[in-house]
Amino acid sequence: MFKRRKKETPGLDTTSTADISFMLLIFFLVTSSMDTDWGLPRQLPPPDDQTKEEELVVKQRNALCLKLDAENQLTCNDEPMTIDNLSKRVEEFVANADDDPMMPEKSEREVHLIGRCKVSDRHVIIVEVSPKATYDAYFQMQNAVVAGYNHLRDELALRQFHRPYAKCNAEQRDAIALVYPQRISEQTVNGKQ
Amino acid sequence: MKKGVFRRKKHEMPGLNTAALPDLIFTVLFFFMIVTHMREVDLQVRYDVPKGTEVQKLAHKSSVSTIYVGRVPGQPADSFYIQLNNKLATMADIKAFVESERAQMNSDDQPRMTVSIKADRDVPFGMIAEIKQALQQSFALKVNYSAVEKKIKIKH
Numbered sequence: 001m002f003k004r005r006k007k008e009t010p011g012l013d014t015t016s017t018a019d020i021s022f023m024l025l026i027f028f029l030v031t032s033s034m035d036t037d038w039g040l041p042r043q044l045p046p047p048d049d050q051t052k053e054e055e056l057v058v059k060q061r062n063a064l065c066l067k068l069d070a071e072n073q074l075t076c077n078d079e080p081m082t083i084d085n086l087s088k089r090v091e092e093f094v095a096n097a098d099d100d101p102m103m104p105e106k107s108e109r110e111v112h113l114i115g116r117c118k119v120s121d122r123h124v125i126i127v128e129v130s131p132k133a134t135y136d137a138y139f140q141m142q143n144a145v146v147a148g149y150n151h152l153r154d155e156l157a158l159r160q161f162h163r164p165y166a167k168c169n170a171e172q173r174d175a176i177a178l179v180y181p182q183r184i185s186e187q188t189v190n191g192k193q
Numbered sequence: 194m195k196k197g198v199f200r201r202k203k204h205e206m207p208g209l210n211t212a213a214l215p216d217l218i219f220t221v222l223f224f225f226m227i228v229t230h231m232r233e234v235d236l237q238v239r240y241d242v243p244k245g246t247e248v249q250k251l252a253h254k255s256s257v258s259t260i261y262v263g264r265v266p267g268q269p270a271d272s273f274y275i276q277l278n279n280k281l282a283t284m285a286d287i288k289a290f291v292e293s294e295r296a297q298m299n300s301d302d303q304p305r306m307t308v309s310i311k312a313d314r315d316v317p318f319g320m321i322a323e324i325k326q327a328l329q330q331s332f333a334l335k336v337n338y339s340a341v342e343k344k345i346k347i348k349h
Contacts, residue, residue, distance in 0.1 A: 015211065018211065038342055042338065043335060043336075044335075047330050129322070134317065135315070136314030140245070
């Protein structure tokens with residue numbers, strides 16, 4: 001008569017766990033951002049003033065002088081130039097395919113993976129930007145210069161390694177960067193820097 | 194109805210088992226927690242970054258610090274401000290900012306520390322040059338001019 005009725009513990013109701021985790025998920029979706037940063041990577045020179053001495057000995061034929069004035073007008077060796085033509089000009093200047101005596105000197109060097117070839121390691125692109133020029137104009141100029149270099153490097157990479165520069169491994173990229181090094185010297189006119 | 198030998202047994206539809214649903218959602222949750230990163234700053238400046246063709250994706254998020262340069266709503270359109278972390282700052286603060294950012298990074302990230310400059314396209318270059326000089330003096334030599342990709346390539 002007094003036999004205890006066996007109590008059955010009810011199973012834990014887990015139906016709402018899904019809702020709770022959904023809420024967490026939505027919270028994370030809202031507070032986090034997935035946008036990836038894109039940009040033009042550049043390397044600044046170290047802060048000492050060694051670059052100045054170097055510039056003094058640059059020969060006329062080795063220098064490409066890009067100037068951006070306060071009205072965002074681009075001149076290349078004192079001739080007016082548009083942004084669209086700039087990358088082509090940089091390319092011709094750096095490559096100097098015909099060994100033009102007016103274009104930068106090249107030296108012959110043994111490059112790992114590529115072998116003996118002519119290396120354009122004397123050229124300098126001198127960039128002078130007025131502080132009043134806009135950032136956009138400066139950026140477009142940088143972009144065009146980098147485009148010129150990238151095109152040259154891509155061509156060499158396709159010829160040597162049969163794939164574009166971006167797809168090469170680190171060793172191959174180093175070899176290509178040795179043939180076409182980026183030599184850009186920046187100055188700001190009117191005192192500051 | 195006649196009771197027959199072939200009487201159909203009544204099938205009972207079993208309820209859908211949702212026990213694994215939370216696990217599933219947790220998996221998605223963890224995925225998002227890993228691939229995304231928290232929004233760290235409230236933007237106080239408005240900026241419109243330039244468009245470029247040669248832009249690259251910025252790797253190693255943990256080693257990237259950002260300097261924002263842009264307009265502040267309500268201020269005249271030709272005055273530009275620098276934002277570091279959550280507040281507006283001046284040129285003089287950049288050095289301290291780089292130092293503190295560097296101190297927060299672990300030793301793997303320190304050598305590849307990159308400063309991403311997110312600046313409006315109308316900012317005068319003089320301002321950018323000053324920022325660059327400040328970065329140079331604090332040995333943050335890797336910079337990244339933040340931009341969006343323009344689809345049309347420059348013709349060769």
